[in-house]
Amino acid sequence: MSENKIPYKIYLEENEMPTAWYNLRADMKNKPAPLLNPGTGQPLTAEELAPIFCEELVAQELDDTTHYIEIPEDIRNFYKMYRPSPLVRAYCLEEKLQTPAKIYYKFEGNNTSGSHKLNSAIAQAYYAKKQGLKGVTTETGAGQWGTALSMACSYFGLDCKVYMVKVSYEQKPFRREVMRTYGASVVPSPSETTEVGKKILAEHPGTTGSLGCAISEAVEVATKNPGYRYVLGSVLNQVLLHQSVIGLETKAALDKYDIHPDIIIGCAGGGSNLGGLIAPFMGEKLRGEADYRIIAVEPASCPSFTRGTFAYDFCDTGMICPLAKMYTLGSSFIPSANHAGGLRFHGMSTTLSQLYHDGYMEAVSVEQTSVFEAAEQFARIEGILPAPESSHAIRAAIDEAIRCRETGEEKTIVFGLTGTGYFDLVAYQKYNDGEMSDVIPTDEDIAASIAKLPQIG
Numbered sequence: 427m428s429e430n431k432i433p434y435k436i437y438l439e440e441n442e443m444p445t446a447w448y449n450l451r452a453d454m455k456n457k458p459a460p461l462l463n464p465g466t467g468q469p470l471t472a473e474e475l476a477p478i479f480c481e482e483l484v485a486q487e488l489d490d491t492t493h494y495i496e497i498p499e500d501i502r503n504f505y506k507m508y509r510p511s512p513l514v515r516a517y518c519l520e521e522k523l524q525t526p527a528k529i530y531y532k533f534e535g536n537n538t539s540g541s542h543k544l545n546s547a548i549a550q551a552y553y554a555k556k557q558g559l560k561g562v563t564t565e566t567g568a569g570q571w572g573t574a575l576s577m578a579c580s581y582f583g584l585d586c587k588v589y590m591v592k593v594s595y596e597q598k599p600f601r602r603e604v605m606r607t608y609g610a611s612v613v614p615s616p617s618e619t620t621e622v623g624k625k626i627l628a629e630h631p632g633t634t635g636s637l638g639c640a641i642s643e644a645v646e647v648a649t650k651n652p653g654y655r656y657v658l659g660s661v662l663n664q665v666l667l668h669q670s671v672i673g674l675e676t677k678a679a680l681d682k683y684d685i686h687p688d689i690i691i692g693c694a695g696g697g698s699n700l701g702g703l704i705a706p707f708m709g710e711k712l713r714g715e716a717d718y719r720i721i722a723v724e725p726a727s728c729p730s731f732t733r734g735t736f737a738y739d740f741c742d743t744g745m746i747c748p749l750a751k752m753y754t755l756g757s758s759f760i761p762s763a764n765h766a767g768g769l770r771f772h773g774m775s776t777t778l779s780q781l782y783h784d785g786y787m788e789a790v791s792v793e794q795t796s797v798f799e800a801a802e803q804f805a806r807i808e809g810i811l812p813a814p815e816s817s818h819a820i821r822a823a824i825d826e827a828i829r830c831r832e833t834g835e836e837k838t839i840v841f842g843l844t845g846t847g848y849f850d851l852v853a854y855q856k857y858n859d860g861e862m863s864d865v866i867p868t869d870e871d872i873a874a875s876i877a878k879l880p881q882i883g
């Protein structure tokens with residue numbers, strides 16, 4: 427079998443790692459819509475963003491023309507400690523599924539944060555340090571971003587304040603201890619430590635929180651404390667830019683063996699791993715050089731692409747953040763606490779939203795019981811215990827591979843395996859005990875939060 431010439435793991439050499447991030451927006455004809463100032467309804471300027479975000483990150487956020495942005499040497503050296511990440515040929519899964527499809531996954535879980543989040547955390551901490559800041563604030567949902575940022579901040583000697591969505595703070599106490607071990611302070615959100623937290627608690631007593639609430643709190647703390655800025659682990663253009671390292675490595679590894687993917691699949695919370703994984707491939711598609719089917723996979727309990735509206739909305743529940751034009755369920759949408767994994771954000775990256783709107787990619791939503799079925803199958807065959815978020819992509823990849831079995835098509839499928847699930851064992855326990863269910867919002871639930879969208883233009 428000539429196939430076996432392709433190794434189980436395709437690694438890159440250190441000198442084959444990307445030296446610049448790829449800015450997908452530079453190749454988009456329809457650029458993502460600008461962030462708006464909620465007060466004036468006008469596009470936000472660098473000056474207006476400067477009190478919230480680090481200067482260089484603001485520049486990256488607003489830059490939709492520069493194709494490649496050099497990765498500073500300090501960041502490249504940090505990347506070398508845990509990258510390149512392997513591109514794995516899932517021979518065992520293919521065999522088990524009896525599919526003619528060829529399945530590859532890019533595994534981002536080989537670092538202590540257990541996910542791809544470290545790729546952007548180290549970049550954001552680097553720019554904060556370079557600017558001479560004291561520290562940064564952030565939110566974390568499932569906990570991977572907070573962990574990644576804690577690691578990055580301790581590396582550069584920055585203070586790190588993390589607002590952690592209450593439901594996962596309670597479900598994942600060990601995540602909190604990892605963050606504290608790296609020197610971060612961790613507060614369950616919503617909390618009494620901020621004005622916006624107090625307001626949300628008064629309106630929704632007993633709420634288990636959401637990413638939107640935690641973002642509002644972290645932004646408030648950053649803007650009220652001199653020497654602090656806010657950093658975000660997903661959604662923003664700058665984060666997609668940093669995560670392009672995933673796609674660039676994937677493409678370099680595939681090119682080594684002259685492999686041409688047909689289908690590229692990623693889970694979508696705020697869109698950063700998917701945006702990063704697909705970046706160079708989408709670039710080729712936009713330039714008319716190649717074609718790929720690109721599939722975003724989201725939870726049925728928080729279905730921004732498949733059931734949301736493409737409109738300007740707040741990125742946070744407290745409605746203090748800029749307005750972004752994106753697929754959204756409405757900033758007041760709070761997904762069911764029953765939903766176990768991350769991927770709980772009400773909106774989506776503006777870049778991916780525009781690409782989806784323009785027909786360059788597809789989206790599917792999957793129910794969490796079928797996601798955990800796929801996770802269990804994958805863990806038993808490929809050995810890695812996947813994060814629930816990542817398992818959304820596994821679900822879709824398995825479904826595509828089964829379709830190939832039925833049609834006899836030998837498609838090449840690449841999916842992003844964004845992380846490991848060691849801190850998600852409460853969710854696995856629910857699944858193993860047969861106590862997991864699917865809570866899917868009704869049309870009325872979604873209509874109610876969509877009705878509260880801000881009126882723009």
Ligand SMILES: *Cc1c(COP(=O)(O)O)cnc(C)c1O
Binds near residue numbers: 570660661698768816
């Ligand atoms: C944060 C996270 C995601 C989802 O975030 P995106 O910005 O959509 O990539 C997916 N998988 C893991 C393991 C994560 O930590």
